[in-house]
Amino acid sequence: MAADTEIFFEHSHLGKPLAWSTGLHLGFWGFVLLLGLVLHGNRGAGWGAGGGGDAIGVALVSSVPLPANPTQTQNVLANESKGLTLSRPELQQVEPEAIPIPGKNAKVKPKPVTSASKQKTQPQPEPETNEVPFGGGGPVSGPYGTFNAAGAKGGFGFTGGGGDFGSRYAWYVRVVQQKVSENWLKYEVDPRIQNANRVYVTFDINRAGQPTNVRVEQSSGVPSLDQSALRALQRIDTFGPLPSDYSGGKVSVEFWFDYKRGG
Amino acid sequence: MTDRNLVYNLYRITIKTLADPFQADTTLPRPKLQGWAGALVCCLAGLALALFGTRAQAQDWIRTGTGLGVEKIKLAVPDFKPSTQDAKNAELLKTFDDTLFNDLDNAGIFDMVSKSFYPLEVPGNPSEVRFDAWSNPPVNASMLAFGDLGVSGGNVTVHGWLFDLKNTQSPQVLGKQYNDTATTDNARIIAHRFADEIIFRLGGGINGIAESKIYFVSDRSGHKEIWVMDYDGANQHQLTHIGSISLSPRISPDGSRLAFSSVTKTNWDIRMFSTELNRMVSFPAYPGTNLSPSWSPDGTKLALSSSRAGDPNIYVCDASGAGLHRLTTGKGPDVSPTWNRKTGAQIAFVSGRTGLPQIYTMEADGTNLQRITDQGYAVSPSWSPNGQFLTFAWFRKYGPGAPGANDIYLMDIASKQWVQLTHDGGRNDFPSWSPDGRHIVFQSSRTGSEQIWTMLADGTKVQQLTFSGRNSQPNWSWK
Numbered sequence: 130m131a132a133d134t135e136i137f138f139e140h141s142h143l144g145k146p147l148a149w150s151t152g153l154h155l156g157f158w159g160f161v162l163l164l165g166l167v168l169h170g171n172r173g174a175g176w177g178a179g180g181g182g183d184a185i186g187v188a189l190v191s192s193v194p195l196p197a198n199p200t201q202t203q204n205v206l207a208n209e210s211k212g213l214t215l216s217r218p219e220l221q222q223v224e225p226e227a228i229p230i231p232g233k234n235a236k237v238k239p240k241p242v243t244s245a246s247k248q249k250t251q252p253q254p255e256p257e258t259n260e261v262p263f264g265g266g267g268p269v270s271g272p273y274g275t276f277n278a279a280g281a282k283g284g285f286g287f288t289g290g291g292g293d294f295g296s297r298y299a300w301y302v303r304v305v306q307q308k309v310s311e312n313w314l315k316y317e318v319d320p321r322i323q324n325a326n327r328v329y330v331t332f333d334i335n336r337a338g339q340p341t342n343v344r345v346e347q348s349s350g351v352p353s354l355d356q357s358a359l360r361a362l363q364r365i366d367t368f369g370p371l372p373s374d375y376s377g378g379k380v381s382v383e384f385w386f387d388y389k390r391g392g
Numbered sequence: 393m394t395d396r397n398l399v400y401n402l403y404r405i406t407i408k409t410l411a412d413p414f415q416a417d418t419t420l421p422r423p424k425l426q427g428w429a430g431a432l433v434c435c436l437a438g439l440a441l442a443l444f445g446t447r448a449q450a451q452d453w454i455r456t457g458t459g460l461g462v463e464k465i466k467l468a469v470p471d472f473k474p475s476t477q478d479a480k481n482a483e484l485l486k487t488f489d490d491t492l493f494n495d496l497d498n499a500g501i502f503d504m505v506s507k508s509f510y511p512l513e514v515p516g517n518p519s520e521v522r523f524d525a526w527s528n529p530p531v532n533a534s535m536l537a538f539g540d541l542g543v544s545g546g547n548v549t550v551h552g553w554l555f556d557l558k559n560t561q562s563p564q565v566l567g568k569q570y571n572d573t574a575t576t577d578n579a580r581i582i583a584h585r586f587a588d589e590i591i592f593r594l595g596g597g598i599n600g601i602a603e604s605k606i607y608f609v610s611d612r613s614g615h616k617e618i619w620v621m622d623y624d625g626a627n628q629h630q631l632t633h634i635g636s637i638s639l640s641p642r643i644s645p646d647g648s649r650l651a652f653s654s655v656t657k658t659n660w661d662i663r664m665f666s667t668e669l670n671r672m673v674s675f676p677a678y679p680g681t682n683l684s685p686s687w688s689p690d691g692t693k694l695a696l697s698s699s700r701a702g703d704p705n706i707y708v709c710d711a712s713g714a715g716l717h718r719l720t721t722g723k724g725p726d727v728s729p730t731w732n733r734k735t736g737a738q739i740a741f742v743s744g745r746t747g748l749p750q751i752y753t754m755e756a757d758g759t760n761l762q763r764i765t766d767q768g769y770a771v772s773p774s775w776s777p778n779g780q781f782l783t784f785a786w787f788r789k790y791g792p793g794a795p796g797a798n799d800i801y802l803m804d805i806a807s808k809q810w811v812q813l814t815h816d817g818g819r820n821d822f823p824s825w826s827p828d829g830r831h832i833v834f835q836s837s838r839t840g841s842e843q844i845w846t847m848l849a850d851g852t853k854v855q856q857l858t859f860s861g862r863n864s865q866p867n868w869s870w871k
Contacts, residue, residue, distance in 0.1 A: 297562045300535070300594060303465075308596040316807050338597050364778075369597025372565075 294380055298372050305334070305368050309384055312364040317357035318388060325351045325388045330358045334380045338367040346383065358386045464503040465594055468526055468533035469493050471507075472550070473516030475542030484548055484579040485541055491580050494624060495587030495602045496537070498855075500830045500848045501595050505533050516540040518553055518564065527557040534558055535565070537590055541579075548574040552586045554593070566593055580626070591828075598828045605869040606824075606833055607631075607641040607650060608844055612861035618652055618665065623826070623846075623868070625857030632665055632672070640684045644691050644711070645870040649673070651685040651694060662696055662713075676713040680704075684728045687711075688756075689736040689870075695719075695729035697741075706741050708756075719758035728772060731756070733825075734779025740764075742771050751784055753805070764808060769798075772822045776849075777829040780805060783813070783849075785821040785834075800834050802849065813851035824868045825849075833857075833866040 295302055318325075328349035332340045343362040345355050362384075371380065471489045474481040497504045509530045515521045515538045526533050539552035554566035568586055572578040581603075588600030601623050610619040613630060616637045621628040631650065632638055638654040650665040662682045664675040680699035687694060691711060698707045701718065704725040709716040720726045724745030732738040740753045746763075751770045754761045769787035776783065786801045787794075798819040803810040814820040817838030824833050826846075833846045842862045847854040 297559070299559055300556050300565055304594065304596045314806075316809075367597040369593060369595075 294375065294377070298375065301368075301372060305382060308365055308368055309361055313361040313386065314357060315388070317353060317360065319351065319353040322351055322354065322388070325349045325354050327385050327387050328355050328358050329383060329385050330362060331381065331383045332362055334368055334371065334382060336371050336378060338370045340365055340368070340382075341379075349386075349388070351388075354386070354388050358384075361386075464501060465535055466505055466533045467496060467502040467535045467537065467590075468505040468510060468531055469496060469537045470510050470514035472538070472552075473514065473540040475516065475540040475549070475551070476544045478543035478574075480543045480548075480574055481541065484543060484574060484576060487576045488541055488550070488579040488583045491583035492537070492587050495584060495600070496590065498624065498831075498853070499587070499591045499595065499600065500850075500853065501591065502535075505531055514538065517551065518555070518567075521555060521563075523557055523560050523563070535594070537586075539586075543574045546574055548572055548578060548582070550582050550586070552589075554590050566590065595828075598830075599871065601826050601828050601831065604827055604871065605643070605647075606844065606857070606866050607643050607869070608858070608863050608866040609639055609641065610858070610861050610863045612863075618650065619863070621857065623831075625844075625855075628858070631667070631670075634663075634672075638663070640865055641867050642685050642687055643667075643867060643869045644687050645689055646691055647869055647871065649711075651675075651687065653683045653685065662694070678716065686729045686731060686739075688731050689733050695731065695739055695741075697725075697727040697729065699725075706739065706758075719754070720761075726752075730773050730775050732779050733775050733777050740773040740775060740782055742773065748790060751782065753782075764803065764805070774824050774832075776825050777827060781849075783823040783825065783832055785823065800832065811851075813847065813849075814854075822865045824866050826868045827871050831868075833868050835864045835866060 326349045327347075328351075329346040330343065331346045332343040335341055340362050343359060345359060348355050371377075469489075469492060472485060472492075474485060493504070493507075496502050511522070511525045511531070513520075513522070513525075515536075517540065521536065521538070525531070526536050534557055536555045536557055537552065538555070539550060541548065541550045543549075548571070550568075550570040552566075552568045552570070553564060555563040556565050557563065566589055568589060570582045570585065572582060584600075584602035588602045591600035591602075592598070604623045605620050606623055607618060607620050609616050610630070611617075612619075613633075615635050616639065617630055617634065618632040618638050618641045619628060619630050632652075634654055636655040638652050641650055641652040643650050648666065648668050650667060652663055652665070653660050654663045656677070659679070660681045660683055661677045662675055662685050664673050665671070666673045678698055678700050680701075681704065682696055682698045682700075683704070685694050685696045693708055694711060694713075695706060695708050697704045698716075699705075700707075703723055704727055705718055705722075706720045706726045706729050707716050707718050719739070720741070720743070722745055724743055726741055726743045726745070729739050729741040732740075737756050738753055739756055740751060742749045743752050744750075748769045749771050750763055751765045751773050752761055752763050764782070765784075765786065767788060767790075769790040771785050773782050773784040775781070781802055782805060783800060783802045785798055787796065787798050789796050797815075798821060799815055800813045800820050800823045801810050802813055813832070814834070814836070818836055818840075820834055820836045820838070822835045825831070826833065830849055831846055832849055833844060835842055836845045837843075838845075839856070842864045843856055844858045844863045844866045845854060845856050
């Protein structure tokens with residue numbers, strides 16, 4: 130009986146310190162978490178959000194006046210080769226197996242002949258991980274013209290004064306297309322936008338090749354997308370003078386921009 | 393059919409008459425058009441018909457697919473034909489053909505068809521062009537530049553044409569005639585001019601750079617002096633003969649004056665050289681160390697780094713050296729200012745105020761200071777002609793044993809995103825933009841000694857321009 134009371138006594142004696150201990154531990158860790166939040170909560174929210182640290186995944190759109198790398202690659206290092214370190218693997222021709230001539234007393238009938246075309250081709254060798262896959266090399270694809278990459282694209286129509294501008298001067302139409310696409314910076318569009326209606330921008334090109342009278346013909350409903358389309362045109366000083374043997378004084382262009390994020 | 397093939401076919405179907413826009417719509421493949429969008433296009437086309445149809449009956453409506461502009465133009469440039477029987481023809485033709493092909497190849501906007509694919513019969517004038525021979529495999533060209541060259545009576549005459557091979561109805565894009573005294577130098581200049589014309593037309597109104605110059609520092613004469621060469625490395629010659637050390641040449645936007653810094657008996661001073669007079673012209677000597685001048689895009693101001701008040705800081709003065717005033721304050725050296733070449737409203741510079749040098753930008757009056765590199769060792773900023781990019785030399789991981797090296801980087805100012813342009817080769821430093829914004833000249837020690845190299849602004853087509861002595865700090869002229 131006496132032992133029981135002793136145990137009971139000791140147990141009740143520990144209760145208070147245990148409660149204190151738990152409380153203090155909780156308080157301490159709560160304080161540490163709070164301190165971390167207060168002191169370092171906004172670390173890294175400053176400048177350089179685009180490429181800081183070790184992030185390599187660059188997806189710039191830019192206006193370096195160079196034609197874009199047609200194959201969109203993920204490399205940030207410029208590379209002269211088109212990624213031919215691994216040539217496209219050739220299909221292996223499998224010889225059909227020889228058909229055994231049945232013996233005179235053979236009781237087993239020969240198996241039906243399987244033609245070579247029905248045979249399964251061998252699985253292709255896997256590329257080594259450190260090799261640039263076929264077509265994956267080339268110049269840095271980061272800043273150069275991702276006009277129709279990631280789902281976004283644009284198109285345009287021309288209304289010339291003389292009637293047949295587009296057929297006679299297809300090369301000039303091409304220049305306009307290239308310049309507008311180079312100067313459209315998709316990062317100007319609100320990053321929360323996933324899909325948007327098509328925005329139509331119309332403008333005139335005067336004889337000196339300058340875009341004038343730029344206006345949104347039909348809004349997409351997304352102000353930042355409309356703005357980015359307008360800015361693409363405003364950024365362009367000139368498309369180059371209109372062809373010298375073209376009789377009209379200006380060319381009207383309708384250009385549309387389709388925006389879709391992430392393909 | 394892949395997307396690119398589709399796009400290419402779309403490109404070939406360039407014209408749809410407005411007389412029948414709906415039919416035009418149905419003949420066009422529309423893989424990505426939503427139903428409502430197609431309806432909208434039809435409505436708009438109909439609207440356009442209603443609006444313009446009354447004004448001009450024969451108006452055309454062009455619709456093309458997307459992403460056409462990303463393909464480089466396939467250009468064939470056969471050797472020019474001799475148009476006379478003169479003995480000097482062969483020599484001039486060789487110079488002309490080589491220069492023209494190299495200029496167009498260097499432009500960065502063409503996919504040059506190798507000469508080995510060309511038909512045996514090359515045209516010398518428009519009546520000799522066989523369209524199918526040039527636009528079909530193996531040549532597959534979409535554009536053809538051709539012509540003839542002839543020497544008679546000590547004068548050389550060059551006719552050059554540029555044809556759009558996909559357009560057999562009215563193929564001529566360009567037709568030019570050049571006339572000059574018959575020397576190889578003139579043949580080079582004529583080839584440069586014709587190449588620039590082609591680049592101007594097909595490159596969207598951006599002037600070619602075939603006649604631009606590159607100024608640089610070379611120790612070939614025994615001292616570090618300022619030298620100049622053509623953009624392709626030809627015609628290298630010495631400009632200054634000071635006999636001390638001259639660094640950081642910067643040509644003025646109009647090309648008439650060259651500012652650089654040079655050691656005098658007492659200190660580093662900004663010096664001025666007139667390329668028109670071909671001699672030094674006066675510029676005030678400030679106290680302290682004065683380095684790295686930089687011209688504003690209108691040519692009326694110079695930004696420079698001066699230690700006249702203690703630490704090196706960025707100052708701005710007039711082109712004559714008058715009206716010097718200070719833009720930056722604070723501890724740590726501020727050097728290498730460079731103006732926003734499009735607007736002239738901002739200056740980027742290198743500052744060591746936080747330890748290792750980093751790139752900063754500020755307004756041209758010294759306000760709104762922003763740091764744009766976050767780590768490492770970043771120097772030598774150069775602002776692109778369109779104002780949107782900075783290129784600079786950067787050790788991203790700086791310190792003993794750190795991986796990587798000194799390489800050229802390109803940063804988009806607005807988004808702060810960057811790409812690395814050089815890699816795997818020595819120390820690369822002092823990038824400078826070409827006037828067309830497509831090329832960058834820089835200094836590299838990848839061959840063992842410091843030499844001048846160029847590349848396209850996407851890091852490809854790296855070419856060495858200088859080979860003898862040690863050459864550094866290139867600066868590309870403004871036009």
